Amino acid sequence: MCVDGEAERGVAVFSTGSVSIDLAVGIGGFPRGRIVEIYGPESSGKTTLTLQAIAEIQKMGEVAAFIDAEHALDLSYARSLGVDTGALLVSQPSCGEDALDIAEMIARSGEVGLVVIDSVAALTPRAEIEGEMGDSQVGLQARLMGKALRKLTATVNQTGTTMIFINQLRQKIGVMFGSGETTTGGNALKFYASMRIDIRRIGSIKDGDTHIGNRTKVKVAKNKLAPPFQVCEFDIVYGRGVCQAGELIDLGVAHGIVEKSGAWYAWDGERLGQGRERARTALREAPDRLARLRTAVMAAAGAVPLEPGVPDEDAEGATLEAA
Numbered sequence: 001m002c003v004d005g006e007a008e009r010g011v012a013v014f015s016t017g018s019v020s021i022d023l024a025v026g027i028g029g030f031p032r033g034r035i036v037e038i039y040g041p042e043s044s045g046k047t048t049l050t051l052q053a054i055a056e057i058q059k060m061g062e063v064a065a066f067i068d069a070e071h072a073l074d075l076s077y078a079r080s081l082g083v084d085t086g087a088l089l090v091s092q093p094s095c096g097e098d099a100l101d102i103a104e105m106i107a108r109s110g111e112v113g114l115v116v117i118d119s120v121a122a123l124t125p126r127a128e129i130e131g132e133m134g135d136s137q138v139g140l141q142a143r144l145m146g147k148a149l150r151k152l153t154a155t156v157n158q159t160g161t162t163m164i165f166i167n168q169l170r171q172k173i174g175v176m177f178g179s180g181e182t183t184t185g186g187n188a189l190k191f192y193a194s195m196r197i198d199i200r201r202i203g204s205i206k207d208g209d210t211h212i213g214n215r216t217k218v219k220v221a222k223n224k225l226a227p228p229f230q231v232c233e234f235d236i237v238y239g240r241g242v243c244q245a246g247e248l249i250d251l252g253v254a255h256g257i258v259e260k261s262g263a264w265y266a267w268d269g270e271r272l273g274q275g276r277e278r279a280r281t282a283l284r285e286a287p288d289r290l291a292r293l294r295t296a297v298m299a300a301a302g303a304v305p306l307e308p309g310v311p312d313e314d315a316e317g318a319t320l321e322a323a
Contacts, residue, residue, distance in 0.1 A: 011225055012160070014060060014113070017052025018242045019251060019294060020234045021218055023301050025195060026226025029056075032113070033160045034194035034225075035153060039167035039183050044201045045216050045236045046166045047073075048081065050116045052241050053164065055082035062113035065089035065106050069099050069122035081241045096123030096141065100148040103163065107152065110159040119166040120145065120185040142186025149192040165189060196222035205235055213237035245283035248293050249276060255300040257293070267293060 013029035016022055022029050030036055030053060038046050054064040059082075066073060071092050075085045089112065093099040099117065106112050117123070125140040156163050167183045183189070190196065203215035213236050220230045234250070235243040249265060249272070252258030258267045265272040265279035268289075272279035283290045 014053070014162075015056040016049065017056050018049070018218075018232075018234055018247065019244060019297065020232035020247045021049075021197070023251070024218060024220055024230040024232040025197075025223060026220075026230065030114075030162050030164070031194055031225055032162050033157045034162060035149070035156060035189075035192050036162065036164045037167055037183070037189055037193040037196045038164060038199060039169060039196070040199040041169055041201070043214075044199045045214065046199055047118060048236055048241050049197075049199065050118070050164055050166060051078050051081045051083055054078075054088065054114060054116065055084075057114045058082075058084050058087060060113070063087065063089065063111060064114040065091070065103075065112050065116070067099050067103055067115065067117045068092045069096070069124075070118055071122075073118070077239070080239050095126040095129050096144050097126050099123055100144070100152075104148070104152055104155060107155045107159055107161040107163060110161070112161055115161060115163045117163070117165050119168055120183070120189065121168040123185070139186070141184070142188065145185040146188040149188045153192050165193070190222070193222060194224040195220065202233070205237065211238075213243070243280065243284075244294070245280045245290060246276070248283065248290065248297055249279055251297045251301070252293060255297060257296050257300055 011027060011034075012032040013027050014032065015029045016025070038049060040046055050066075054066065057064050064087075066088060068090060069092075073090065073092075078088070079085055089106070091099070091102050093102060100123065103115055103117060106115055123141060123144065125137070125144050128135075128137050128140055131137060152163060155161075167185065167189070169181050170184055172180045172182050198219040198221045200217050200219075201214045202217045204211050205213035205215060215233065216236050217231065217233050220228050222228055223230075234247040237243050249258055252267060253260050253265075258265055258272070263274050265274075265276070273282045283293065
């Protein structure tokens, strides 16, 4: 089989919902037909990021599925992030085998663009559920994940479905040097994932004494499609998700598009506001200016945004969907 044409074509992508992450992953978003792992501590923004990715792929007229193994999906929160919950396929399986069978069935159909599994830690093997609390059942989940990923990798590649696994962190026992953290479910997912994203909360955003969000740091821990270990930071606002206005201001300053003079921010010959918060508010209240700034930032960073809601099936190389 000749693969030269496919090699030149590149990997199709869709936006992650965050401009900063789109640029950090190096290809403009999540890759189609690949497996992605998003992991981090509790309340770091893992589910928020996947819900925003679902909203982005729905804007392109495609179907998304959410396999809620944790039985904790908040549909009202998903709606606040732009997810069309009426068109979202949701499954709450009772065991890990059922969850992964459903994921394979959905991917094999070829009708779903994105499948999110939340989370690997909640994919409990049937034998563990049916056994007693004190039973010793070593390696059941790791074997389950290894078997499933051997099947899923080929399936998602053939149908172009992106599969995102959310994962949790655990502490290794007896580690004296290096990182004492590891992800659940064994090592199979680390090998089969084309992209691994480490997301962490590094600070709080306050309005007076009230916490209104988190400052978040993302590291691309593995990337088969572009240089790995890229890092970015952005704000996640409670109830609204990733603050695109804030990250565009930061990226605009970094690329010399947005001018910062003292506390004032200006762009395109107009002042945005005094202080980052006021500039962010001004952009958020002017969607047209926000879209134009996004286009300017993408151009400065070397990425080419797509028209809103239009999948780029025939583009040469990786592209990015415009919000």
